[in-house]
Amino acid sequence: MEKKFKPGTLCVQAGWQPKKGEPRVLPIYQSTTFKYETSEQMAKLFDLEESGYFYTRLQDPTNDLVASKITELEGGAAGMLTASGQAASFYAIFNICSAGDHIVSAAAIYGGTYNLLAVTLKKLGIETTFIDQDASDEEISEAFRPNTKALFGETIGNPGLAVLDIERFAKIAHKHGVPLIVDNTFATPINCRPFEWGADIVTHSTTKYMDGHATNVGGAIIDSGNFDWDKYADKFPGLTEPDPSYHGLTYTKSFGKGAYITKATAQLMRDLGAIQAPHNAFLLNMGLETLHLRMPRHCENAQKVAEYLQSHPKVSWVKYPGLKEDKYYELGRKYLPDGSCGVLSFGLKGGRDESIDFMDRLKLAAIVTHVADARTSVLHPASYTHRQLSDEQLIEAGVAPDLIRLSVGIEDVEDIIADLNQALEI
Numbered sequence: 141m142e143k144k145f146k147p148g149t150l151c152v153q154a155g156w157q158p159k160k161g162e163p164r165v166l167p168i169y170q171s172t173t174f175k176y177e178t179s180e181q182m183a184k185l186f187d188l189e190e191s192g193y194f195y196t197r198l199q200d201p202t203n204d205l206v207a208s209k210i211t212e213l214e215g216g217a218a219g220m221l222t223a224s225g226q227a228a229s230f231y232a233i234f235n236i237c238s239a240g241d242h243i244v245s246a247a248a249i250y251g252g253t254y255n256l257l258a259v260t261l262k263k264l265g266i267e268t269t270f271i272d273q274d275a276s277d278e279e280i281s282e283a284f285r286p287n288t289k290a291l292f293g294e295t296i297g298n299p300g301l302a303v304l305d306i307e308r309f310a311k312i313a314h315k316h317g318v319p320l321i322v323d324n325t326f327a328t329p330i331n332c333r334p335f336e337w338g339a340d341i342v343t344h345s346t347t348k349y350m351d352g353h354a355t356n357v358g359g360a361i362i363d364s365g366n367f368d369w370d371k372y373a374d375k376f377p378g379l380t381e382p383d384p385s386y387h388g389l390t391y392t393k394s395f396g397k398g399a400y401i402t403k404a405t406a407q408l409m410r411d412l413g414a415i416q417a418p419h420n421a422f423l424l425n426m427g428l429e430t431l432h433l434r435m436p437r438h439c440e441n442a443q444k445v446a447e448y449l450q451s452h453p454k455v456s457w458v459k460y461p462g463l464k465e466d467k468y469y470e471l472g473r474k475y476l477p478d479g480s481c482g483v484l485s486f487g488l489k490g491g492r493d494e495s496i497d498f499m500d501r502l503k504l505a506a507i508v509t510h511v512a513d514a515r516t517s518v519l520h521p522a523s524y525t526h527r528q529l530s531d532e533q534l535i536e537a538g539v540a541p542d543l544i545r546l547s548v549g550i551e552d553v554e555d556i557i558a559d560l561n562q563a564l565e566i
């Protein structure tokens with residue numbers, strides 16, 4: 141949108157801008173392909189000489205319109221949707237790394253991302269050093285090597301709920317000539333816009349709050365356009381040197397602030413194909429239309445639930461950045477002044493077994509492998525999402541073996557607390 145609107149307006153109206161006689165609501169371009177009149181027109185698209193749609197594995201207008209809404213919300217320069225959050229993390233990294241390269245990442249991140257970095261990317265020859273995000277600048281700097289290509293962290297770690305000191309991380313990354321990639325899934329751009337603190341690239345699992353209704357898996361990558369790839373040209377030859385698969389075109393020269401996303405679309409989507417279905421993008425857009433209404437309610441409910449749990453004698457610990465006693469309260473006030481997210485974690489005095497029994501007694505909150513949707517849900521990460529990790533890795537990833545992850549929904553908070561209460565009182 142041309143004028144600089146506030147986030148609430150962008151949630152509702154950014155992206156699709158209908159002209160005279162066009163549908164008011166974002167259309168679903170349910171088509172694998174797009175028509176041209178001459179072979180020359182088509183050839184220009186294939187050479188990236190002109191922009192336009194030709195095959196939905198690379199780009200689809202519905203997806204691009206939703207990506208542009210998220211890009212505006214984040215205050216970025218260019219963005220794209222992916223089939224899942226995992227695909228977004230993979231593409232965001234693989235777009236600037238190849239075999240022999242290295243990543244520095246916060247350890248307290250989503251289990252799937254940890255696995256992607258520690259196991260799958262390692263198989264492709266990309267190594268990751270995991271660091272404690274609360275370590276000193278010097279300690280974190282020691283993890284960097286000449287072949288390091290990015291620093292990675294989550295605004296709010298899932299499920300450990302550590303708040304990332306984005307400004308400090310951006311400074312460390314830039315000192316080493318690499319971009320900071322931030323997974324902003326839990327905060328969403330309603331509560332934090334990492335680019336304002338110096339992050340260069342933002343990723344999302346749109347499966348969570350953005351969709352918000354647990355209807356579709358998806359991801360997004362947004363580029364701030366601020367990282368100067370040409371300044372570190374030898375580190376990022378994929379962006380700064382001619383691409384043989386596009387007749388020697390150089391992304392930074394041809395696309396400027398759009399270089400990173402154009403490369404990810406033109407190479408990674410073309411060759412790996414983790415595109416979001418246009419129908420899913422349509423559903424995601426519906427979720428985005430109320431994101432600014434849902435996030436404050438998630439945060440308000442989670443704050444009350446966190447305070448309730450904290451005061452309960454059977455609860456041994458609660459982590460939520462909104463609690464004054466929380467280790468991340470101060471960082472939360474800086475980066476998430478309007479609230480963090482609806483997810484909190486806690487443990488029971490009875491330990492791991494008691495946590496599992498408690499969860500089985502819940503009636504309103506459902507046991508599901510999901511977080512961040514309208515319905516309150518619980519999960520025991522050590523038993524499911526993080527079960528591939530050893531106890532040592534669990535603790536490194538900020539997941540205590542007794543940790544219960546509670547995703548507080550937008551129901552009436554009195555009913556949520558009553559449900560927790562009956563399950564605790566037995």
Ligand SMILES: *Cc1c(COP(=O)(O)O)cnc(C)c1O
Nearest residue numbers: 224225226250298325345347358
């Ligand atoms: C869920 C999640 C992912 C992975 O997203 P999918 O859409 O499930 O592939 C990545 N990062 C964070 C922080 C998540 O919560």
